[in-house]
Amino acid sequence: MLSLENLTHTIDQALNRSFGPTTVLLVEMAMLSLFAIALFAVLGLVLVFMERKVSAYMQIRLGPNRVGYKGLAQTAADTLKLVIKEGLTPDSADKFLFNLAPFVVMIVAMLLLAPIAFAKGCQMWDMNIGVLYITAVSSVSVIGILMAGWASNNKYSLIGAMRSGAQIVSYELSAGLSIISMIVLTGSLQLSTIITSQQDGWWIFKGHIPAVISFVIFMIAVTAETNRAPFDMAEAESELTAGFHTEYSGMRFAFFFLAEYVNIFVVCAIAATIYFGGWMPFHIGHWEAFNHIMDFIPSVVWFTGKTFALIFLIMWFRWTFPRLRVDQLLNLEWKYLLPIGMFNLLLTTAIAILGWYF
Amino acid sequence: MTNEELKNKFAELLPGATFDETGEWLNVMIDAKEWLPLAAQLRNYFDLHFDFLFCVTAVDWKTHFSMVYHMRSTTLGHTIVVKAKIADRSNPEIESVSKIWRTAEFHELEAYDLMGIKFQNHPGLRRLFLTEDWEGYPLRKDYIDEVNMIKL
Amino acid sequence: MIEEVGTTTEGDLIINVGPQHPSTHGVLHLVITLNGETVKNVEPRLGYIHRSIEKMCESLTYRQFIYVTSRMDYLSSHINNQACALVVEKALKIEVPERAQAIRVLMAELTRMASHLLWWGALGMDVGAFTPFFHAFRERELINDIMEETCGTRLTMNYMVPGGVMADLHPDFQKKVKEFITMFKSKIDEYDTLVTGNIIFQNRMKGVGYISGEDALSYGCTGPVLRASGVKCDIRKLAPYDGYDKLQFEEVIETGGDSYARYLVRMRELKQSLSIIEQLLDNIPEGDFQAKTKAVLKPPKGEFYTRVETARGELGVYVISEGGLTPYRIKFRSPGFSNLSALHHMTKGSKIGDLVATMGTLDLVIPDIDR
Incomplete structure (x- = not known):
């Protein structure tokens, strides 16, 4: 059967036949980085188009439908426009940090693509601390946002950045706690092990109540972490015009914009991996026949299907909910999500010890 | 209170006031100097209780200005118009009533900006619509702006 | 400063x-x-956006100055025109035919609905929800189409003249309005599920931008802002004009005084306006749509003041006539100007988000404030 695993394996073998091990490693690393950049661009284009179509659907509009087939080339045209536009740097801005910030945000988004398993055997870097890596690296993006807000030397940007800082640091706790409660069940930080542990059913079913609680908290927390409405305090265009990226224009603005969408993809991919088995098809216990039928659907379809369903959920939030106020946002985290998350961790641990899961 | 009762009440409060009953409401003509104490009485006397000052404006009568205050009592349902005459055209001054009705603060700013009437003890007299360096007061009858004005 | x-x-x-x-x-x-x-x-x-409309009116005749006022509060331009037509009629003692009055009320209530719909959408934007805006525009568009058929324009209608209205209703008017009513009734519950019942929205609105009835009066607030603080102030009830006294409708009062109360007042007013339209639509009296007036209008010397209830509150028109062709002095007491003055009182000590939400519930239209 044609699978991505075979393809990568063939390439690896072909390289190994011709070159020495160091050269192979270097060539493969170069190929991966190209792949990451290409993926970044493609994801940005696809997700922006998807967002516009989803919002159009919710708002009884048509959405982009002129450029290319059914408007598919709209985002590409927009990106081209942004590339040609002049990238202004305000006179009083801290030039170095101002120019650095979009790259920090973008690089973080790219780094997060590394441990994600896109299909069976198709993972850039299957490290044994995958989950830890993701939580650690995703927190770096707040530095980029703070940098952008501070260096712009604009009060709107500054307020936006400070809000973003408070928000991301708080919601990281909840996101982390809900992941940890699932780690208690899987017993591994490695993403490939987490996926194979869902051979006989996804964790959202196997872990029943605590897994559902943890999933809900995780989705709320990552919506906040990616600065999406209803938690888009950092941008809050009706309050702070554009928040931390008020002063950015041209391609540097596009980097923030694309990074936001890639971040959404990454968090949804992680949610899909931990709760819905990543590329793992829908299996029920030891129903071998059923499981085999499910296996006929390629793993990459399972992965993208689950991820995009979750992305649609996040987009749905954005186009139907009003924005929270900044103090309500922090109240929600510290007074509700965090205590519930902690309690849920205890519950999961008890369940794991007692073996009350499937 | 009916107009007649209001008139009797005013005769007590302010013996010098004159009245005009041609319009819909009772008009009371007073002098600018009598305005502030009268305003406080109008607002606070329980049988007058004019708690809603709904229109404040200035009129340029070429020889003098007058401030026109329309007020209504939401509890008692009567309405009067007080017209305060400002005789000094070169330096028109009247006491601000923004402490009594807070809506007066904005309306007085408008009158200052467009008619040039100075309100004493106003919390922050400034040009509201026009720039600080604007010369003249556009709603005055002797204001001439060759550039921007439409004449028919 | x-x-x-x-x-x-x-x-x-x-x-x-x-x-x-x-x-x-x-x-x-x-x-x-x-x-x-x-x-x-x-x-x-x-x-x-200050154009000094008051000064402009001093050099326009009594027929002309009405149309400048469409540009004040562009969302209730019909009602502005109506106020000006009423003041001229009062000065010249013109009797307006019943048909004209009914048409005026119908148009005014449609305008009020269009204005409240736009406000509802814009408030959604202010609190960070984009979708209501498009939903509101779907319905508002139908009203604009109705206006366009009868009046010729969509925003600044210029349909009122002293003594009545400029032209008779379009033959399709009643049919179109009925279509709109059916459509609107099926959608109004959707508004409540999308926005009113949303817990985030309620948290953003309740207890925010509070003003007591006494303070609101002192600041000269009118319209939904004052009614949300529990004070009766609807000019349509207080000093009925154009036959509002013959119609059955309720003056909407809420006592909360906060942004949520102001929201509810406007949402309930939408339903009241709808009921006024329904009462009138099949009972438009036959007759002239305009009274016979002289070609040149010259009101006698004197002072005239009329008040109408626009979508934002009480609009007063104060005209001083010296008996000439043009008004000697004209003053528009615009509702937005006074409502804005209370903003500081309402938002002091609140968060930036509350400031924006409160501004949204005040329903400010800037040309109305600046004139």
Whole structure:
């Protein structure tokens, strides 16, 4: 059967036949980085188009439908426009940090693509601390946002950045706690092990109540972490015009914009991996026949299907909910999500010890 | 209170006031100097209780200005118009009533900006619509702006 | 007066909200002093769209000046025109035919609905929900189409003349309005599920931007803002004009005094306006749509004041006539101007988000404030 695993394996073998091990490693690393950049661009284009179509659907509009087939080339045209536009740097801005910030945000988004398993055997870097890596690296993006807000030397940007800082640091706790409660069940930080542990059913079913609680908290927390409405305090265009990226224009603005969408993809991919088995098809216990039928659907379809369903959920939030106020946002985290998350961790641990899961 | 009762009440409060009953409401003509104490009485006397000052404006009568205050009592349902005459055209001054009705603060700013009437003890007299360096007061009858004005 | 740049001695930030800002709905400029996220002071700077309509009116005749006022509160231009037509009629003692009155009321209520719909959408935008805006525009578009058929334009209708209306209703008018009513009734519950019942929206609105009835009166607030604080002030009930006294409708009163109360008042007013339209639609009296008036209108010497209830509150027109062709002095007491003056009182000590939400519930239209 044609699978991505075979393809990568063939390439690896072909390289190994011709070159020495160091050269192979270097060539493969170069190929991966190209792949990451290409993926970044493609994801940005696809997700922006998807967002516009989803919002159009919710708002009884048509959405982009002129450029290319059914408007598919709209985002590409927009990106081209942004590339040609002049990238202004305000006179009083801290030039170095101002120019650095979009790259920090973008690089973080790219780094997060590394441990994600896109299909069976198709993972850039299957490290044994995958989950830890993701939580650690995703927190770096707040530095980029703070940098952008501070260096712009604009009060709107500054307020936006400070809000973003408070928000991301708080919601990281909840996101982390809900992941940890699932780690208690899987017993591994490695993403490939987490996926194979869902051979006989996804964790959202196997872990029943605590897994559902943890999933809900995780989705709320990552919506906040990616600065999406209803938690888009950092941008809050009706309050702070554009928040931390008020002063950015041209391609540097596009980097923030694309990074936001890639971040959404990454968090949804992680949610899909931990709760819905990543590329793992829908299996029920030891129903071998059923499981085999499910296996006929390629793993990459399972992965993208689950991820995009979750992305649609996040987009749905954005186009139907009003924005929270900044103090309500922090109240929600510290007074509700965090205590519930902690309690849920205890519950999961008890369940794991007692073996009350499937 | 009916107009007649209001008139009797005013005769007590302010013996010098004159009245005009041609319009819909009772008009009371007073002098600018009598305005502030009268305003406080109008607002606070329980049988007058004019708690809603709904229109404040200035009129340029070429020889003098007058401030026109329309007020209504939401509890008692009567309405009067007080017209305060400002005789000094070169330096028109009247006491601000923004402490009594807070809506007066904005309306007085408008009158200052467009008619040039100075309100004493106003919390922050400034040009509201026009720039600080604007010369003249556009709603005055002797204001001439060759550039921007439409004449028919 | 606050400087427009820099920080104060206490280390507070001073921020210019506007004149170009997504939530000021036009060219309003607020200089706000912030301590962190908390608003300490709000100072409006006006005049970015000041055209001195009052001065312009002094050189326009009594037939002409009505149409300038469409540009004041462009969302209730019919009602502005109606106020001006009424003041001329009062001065000249013109009897308006019953048919004309009914048409005026129908148009005014349609305008009020269109205005409230736009406000509802824009409020959604202010609190960060984009979708209501498009849903509101779907219905508003139908009203605009109805207006376009009868009046010829969609926004600044210029349909009222002293003595009646400019032209008779379009033959399709009743059919179209009935279609609109059916459509609107099926959608109004959708509004409640999308916005009113949303818990985030309620949290953003309840207890925010509170003003007591006494303070609201002192600040000269009118319309939904004052009615949300529990004070009766509907001019349609208080001093009925154009036959409002013959119609059955309820003056909407809420006692909360906060943004949520103001929201509810307007949402309930939509239903009241709908019921007024329904009562009149099949009972438009036959007759003339315009009274016979002289070609040149010359009101006698005197002072005339009329009040009408626009979508935003009480619009007063104060005309001083010297017996000439043009008014000697004209003053528009616009509802938005007084409502704006209460903004500082309502938002002092609240968060930036509350400031924006409160501004949304005040329903400010900047040309109405600046004139």
